[in-house]
Amino acid sequence: MKFAYYPGCSQEGSALDYGKSTGALCAALGIELAEIPGWSCCGSTPAHAVDTQLSAALCARNLDLAAKEGAEQVVTPCPSCLSNLRLAADRMKEPAFRKGVNELLDAPAAEDLPESTSVMQLIGRVYDADTLAARVKNPLTGIRLAAYYGCLMSRPADVMQFGDPENPTLMETLLSACGAEMVEFPLKTVCCGASFGIPERPLTARNSGRILELATRLGVDAIAVACPLCQMNLDLRQKQAEKAEDAFFHMPVLYFTQLMGLAMGIAPEHLGLDQLCVSAGPLLRKMEAASAKGTEAKGGKA
Amino acid sequence: MRIGVFVCHCGSNIAGTVDVAQVAERARQYPDVVYADDPMYTCAEPGQQAIEQAIHDYKLDGVVVASCTPRMHEPTFRRTVERAGLNPYMFEMANIREHVSWIGKDKEANTNKAAELVLMAVEKLRRNRPLSPKAFEVTKKVLIIGGGVAGTQAALDCADGGVPVILVEREATIGGKMAKLDKTFPTVDCSACILGPKIVDVSQHPLITLYAYSEVEDISGYVGNFTVKIRKKTPYVDWSKCTGCGACTEKCPSKKTPDAFNEFMGDTTAINIAFPQAIPKKAVINAPYCRKLTSGKCGICAKVCPTGAVDYELKDEYVTETVGAIVAATGYDLMDWSVYEQYGGGRYPDVITGLQYERLLNASGPTGGHVVRPSDGREPENVVFIQCVGSRDRSVGRPYCSSFCCMYTAKQAVLTKDHLPNSHSYIFYMDIRAAGKLYDEFTRRTMEEYGTHYIRGRVSAIYPDGEGRYVVMGADTLMGEPIEIKADLVVLAVGIQASAGAAKLAEKLRISYDAYGFFMESHVKLKPVETNTAGVFLAGVCQGPKDIPASVAQGSAAAAKVLGLFAKPQLESDPAIAHVDMRRCVDCGKCIRCCPFGAIEEVNMRGVNKAQVIETVCQGCGLCVATCPQGAIQLSHSTDNQILAEVNALCRF
Numbered sequence: 001m002k003f004a005y006y007p008g009c010s011q012e013g014s015a016l017d018y019g020k021s022t023g024a025l026c027a028a029l030g031i032e033l034a035e036i037p038g039w040s041c042c043g044s045t046p047a048h049a050v051d052t053q054l055s056a057a058l059c060a061r062n063l064d065l066a067a068k069e070g071a072e073q074v075v076t077p078c079p080s081c082l083s084n085l086r087l088a089a090d091r092m093k094e095p096a097f098r099k100g101v102n103e104l105l106d107a108p109a110a111e112d113l114p115e116s117t118s119v120m121q122l123i124g125r126v127y128d129a130d131t132l133a134a135r136v137k138n139p140l141t142g143i144r145l146a147a148y149y150g151c152l153m154s155r156p157a158d159v160m161q162f163g164d165p166e167n168p169t170l171m172e173t174l175l176s177a178c179g180a181e182m183v184e185f186p187l188k189t190v191c192c193g194a195s196f197g198i199p200e201r202p203l204t205a206r207n208s209g210r211i212l213e214l215a216t217r218l219g220v221d222a223i224a225v226a227c228p229l230c231q232m233n234l235d236l237r238q239k240q241a242e243k244a245e246d247a248f249f250h251m252p253v254l255y256f257t258q259l260m261g262l263a264m265g266i267a268p269e270h271l272g273l274d275q276l277c278v279s280a281g282p283l284l285r286k287m288e289a290a291s292a293k294g295t296e297a298k299g300g301k302a
Numbered sequence: 303m304r305i306g307v308f309v310c311h312c313g314s315n316i317a318g319t320v321d322v323a324q325v326a327e328r329a330r331q332y333p334d335v336v337y338a339d340d341p342m343y344t345c346a347e348p349g350q351q352a353i354e355q356a357i358h359d360y361k362l363d364g365v366v367v368a369s370c371t372p373r374m375h376e377p378t379f380r381r382t383v384e385r386a387g388l389n390p391y392m393f394e395m396a397n398i399r400e401h402v403s404w405i406g407k408d409k410e411a412n413t414n415k416a417a418e419l420v421l422m423a424v425e426k427l428r429r430n431r432p433l434s435p436k437a438f439e440v441t442k443k444v445l446i447i448g449g450g451v452a453g454t455q456a457a458l459d460c461a462d463g464g465v466p467v468i469l470v471e472r473e474a475t476i477g478g479k480m481a482k483l484d485k486t487f488p489t490v491d492c493s494a495c496i497l498g499p500k501i502v503d504v505s506q507h508p509l510i511t512l513y514a515y516s517e518v519e520d521i522s523g524y525v526g527n528f529t530v531k532i533r534k535k536t537p538y539v540d541w542s543k544c545t546g547c548g549a550c551t552e553k554c555p556s557k558k559t560p561d562a563f564n565e566f567m568g569d570t571t572a573i574n575i576a577f578p579q580a581i582p583k584k585a586v587i588n589a590p591y592c593r594k595l596t597s598g599k600c601g602i603c604a605k606v607c608p609t610g611a612v613d614y615e616l617k618d619e620y621v622t623e624t625v626g627a628i629v630a631a632t633g634y635d636l637m638d639w640s641v642y643e644q645y646g647g648g649r650y651p652d653v654i655t656g657l658q659y660e661r662l663l664n665a666s667g668p669t670g671g672h673v674v675r676p677s678d679g680r681e682p683e684n685v686v687f688i689q690c691v692g693s694r695d696r697s698v699g700r701p702y703c704s705s706f707c708c709m710y711t712a713k714q715a716v717l718t719k720d721h722l723p724n725s726h727s728y729i730f731y732m733d734i735r736a737a738g739k740l741y742d743e744f745t746r747r748t749m750e751e752y753g754t755h756y757i758r759g760r761v762s763a764i765y766p767d768g769e770g771r772y773v774v775m776g777a778d779t780l781m782g783e784p785i786e787i788k789a790d791l792v793v794l795a796v797g798i799q800a801s802a803g804a805a806k807l808a809e810k811l812r813i814s815y816d817a818y819g820f821f822m823e824s825h826v827k828l829k830p831v832e833t834n835t836a837g838v839f840l841a842g843v844c845q846g847p848k849d850i851p852a853s854v855a856q857g858s859a860a861a862a863k864v865l866g867l868f869a870k871p872q873l874e875s876d877p878a879i880a881h882v883d884m885r886r887c888v889d890c891g892k893c894i895r896c897c898p899f900g901a902i903e904e905v906n907m908r909g910v911n912k913a914q915v916i917e918t919v920c921q922g923c924g925l926c927v928a929t930c931p932q933g934a935i936q937l938s939h940s941t942d943n944q945i946l947a948e949v950n951a952l953c954r955f
Contacts, residue, residue, distance in 0.1 A: 166763075214767065
């Protein structure tokens, strides 16, 4: 299975580990990702707020490049990229809008732009829970996880097609197939503060703090995320959140691809676990202990 | 033929954009027209007198009035010409208000169109024939569907007026939603105490036949003579023997049966009597939970029953009743609020509905009237009420106001303070809609005397804080800031929707319902209890959201309509109906299949089968006329000749 891969800027910087783990996981699952040659930024969060046509032109260029490669499906890990790509493709269906966008581009975009999907949806579509579980080499047994989608993954609902916008469940399905214990996490779609980390730092600290606090109370070993910005706010800015909430969390925040990668038996160094600010060490040790116990128990039976 | 034409000014409604004098002038040139005038208000008394005078003075045989919609005034003018000695069907109306003056501003074009519509009416009238209605007998007995407070009131009023009543209730007991309530607003009096005597009266009234645990299967016939098939669902208990002693419910081992009457706030037994004041007070077995019925092992209730009433072999029974009128009072259901994932989608045990809270407050409820949290049985300290959950919310397809939630939430806040003096109540509201008698005073008292915190704004999310309480995140839109409240219990004022199966019943009754399943009244303002099907009336929330006083008032209004209908010795049928030309009919049966009212039957005429219209059932819709391949059916008052004459009048240029 081959898909056009659109990494998005974050995979080149703040979310190197997301890109690394996505590549490793998909390879392990037999999903071939072909990076779109010459891709550029989708406009991210600011462009569509300023000029929808310019934002769509940025996305249309990337989709057009994918179309030239003969791709029917573009895959991206970042929810913000996905939202922009899908919105642009939708808007391009309107002739007047398409005309405006084409004027901004060097050459008019292809008539039929490929559809876009997230890495998570793609894995969920290719593997159901049972076939996925069958491929697990190193199950996440004994690990309690909170699935945190962020505000963007499931919204706007009609664009993202991610199930109920208030209560998506795909990440839970995938991670529990990998053997993890998923807690009911009511704040799964509440905003972490997003890009307000720069202009309104206390707001982001408070929002992220609320998420980290509830996760701590629920006694999870880590928060699983799917959005580079969420990961940054919860992990890199965790100290700020601790200060705002006057609390101590020390909560590992991992991409779901890293967690699934561990389950598939990929070595931590190939998943970019060393890039995390809050160490995943305790989590790894817990996994090791559980697997040792499992081997012992198996040995005992035999 | 001598025809008179009256072109109405309707003040400026018509005369503002139509040159009515010119229309009258042109009408004078039309064939057979001997008189034309343009009165100011044709429907007013002087206008009607002028018509009568003209009929006498000019010896008119027919009258055309060009004015508003026939829905509004056709019956008025038919009576007018009848008073002057003409047959009421020698009258035609041209709608030059809704069809002309209200929709266009070009006076010349409007005047031309109005003149053409008048010409069409004249050409049709020239081919009109006098028609006379047929009189028929009425069965002076009424069917009331639904035994909630509206149906109960209608039943008692009809029966007190001397009309025998058949009351059909789908549940095992009458009383409806009101029986589940603890107290009523704005008087905070006990709901069961004011409803109880009424439902007891129903059971004791000699003229009321109560079919509880029954459903209407099929309705046929027409006003005055409806035939109704009723299915009496089997309770697996012979109600003629059951005394309601309750011995069976005490001994039943299946104690984990969901308790629908208590809004699933507790469990009950598989054989059960809904509540202590139930009418009829008879036991019913909830089949899917009965061990005897599901596995054949048990049978304890049959053993302990002192009268031997329990019978696991009992089957549904059917009865047929003939009635002259029907009152639909089928009430409502709460909407399925689990679509609100932001409020937990039904997964948090301490987020409950207003109706569930009523059961918690009620002395005969699952906790004996003790307000505790369903999750851990602890008394709540902070209770948060959220209004408009499934009301005035287009995102869940409920744009309408449920009309009584503002008031019952205020009442529940008051009761919470009464039950738990140390508690704090918070109410998130959008607007307070307290428009009834003494309602605004009540909500004010809730705020001022009971210290309930009213917060204007929607709640964005509720989530458990991991320590047994809930965080309610919302906005205070008056302060313009976000707000978070730690709650022990959250009560949702869940909006209402039409009762399950309302649409199916509407089809059986041949009445209309709106986009949300509420039954349509005949006229929003002037015929609020009638439907478009003669003899079928509405009471209570089946027509739209209403509180108890409004439901009771409408129940009485429906009863008044029934009594008024039955006060006439005989009813008259509309003569503008279909007729079959027996010589042309080839008995293909197409008309029988297409008639939505079941008004055409097959009869044997001297050895050959023919179609025949049942005159009292036919509504004159004309579907059969359009369907008949032989052209054997004609609609009196709208014959092919008349319609062609109208078309020719328009197409002569």
